[in-house]
Amino acid sequence: MAELADLEDPKIRAVNERHGDDHGVNLGKLRALAKRLKTQQELAGRLWETGDTAARLLALLICRPKAFERDELDGMIREASSPKVHDWLVNYVVKKSKHAEELRGAWSADPDPVVASAGWALTAERVVKKPDGLDLAGLLDAIEAGMKEAPHRLQWAMNTCLAQIGIEHAEHRDRAIGIGERLRVLEDYPTSPGCTSPYAPVWINEIVRRKQSV
Structure with a gap:
């Protein structure tokens, strides 16, 4: 100390x-x-x-x-x-x-938004690395219904999950972009030159473009 x-x-x-x-x-x-x-x-x-x-x-x-x-x-x-x-x-x-998977499920539904944000962060990780068994359409439903009014830290984690679904899963990409455009969460977030905006439609399109250009 x-x-x-x-x-x-x-x-x-x-x-x-x-x-x-x-x-x-x-x-x-x-x-x-x-x-x-x-x-x-x-x-x-x-x-x-x-x-x-x-x-x-x-x-x-x-x-x-x-x-x-x-x-x-x-x-x-x-x-x-x-x-x-x-x-x-x-x-x-x-x-x-x-215990990560058990906690992911428990925390995502927790009434404390800070705890819930940890659950959504774990879900975003699984969307990328271990999506089998996840209800991606159901996750998009939950994001569409709750992200706009969520407290900041929870909103940020849900937005990350939205972007990762759009980036990693082409079959859900149009819907993910559409949700982002309707909710407009983080649309005006200040972004440094050379960095990708956290606004989901921009984030999704930019990362997909980079992957396709490799």
Whole structure:
């Protein structure tokens, strides 16, 4: 914790706080610290228990993802108030867990929109990597009915799932683009030069174009 405190940078904290993340540690330096510590599951647990955002990010880098039980992961996602901690928990830990599919189903229907966003993030991953058994038409129905009014983090995850369905599954592409055009979610999202807009119709068409040009 002392070493993390030494890495604190007020300027980084100011930038992060604009995005809802309450820490001021350069992530490159945090990763270097994690590389030095290597995997330490017990230490990861103690760091997580501090509740400190930087400590929790470090915990997620040095933990053993497959060591967590289902209920542990469920409790952690409900404690992950920081967007960065939430994203790293889903992407670095839950996706590698044997409980990922069970949690995907449970979280997607959770009344807490932050928890539900984790379920939709896992669904978007499965749309790309393991779509067999997914009801893609049903997912599009749910997105069409709920994405427009969803809170930001849940809306973002549902939009990602919409785009991935359109990109990866040609038979659903026209409908996915049509849903995006009707709902207009993230249509005006500021996008840096050279980056692809998160607005689903643009995102879908651009990635499909790139794939077809290879």
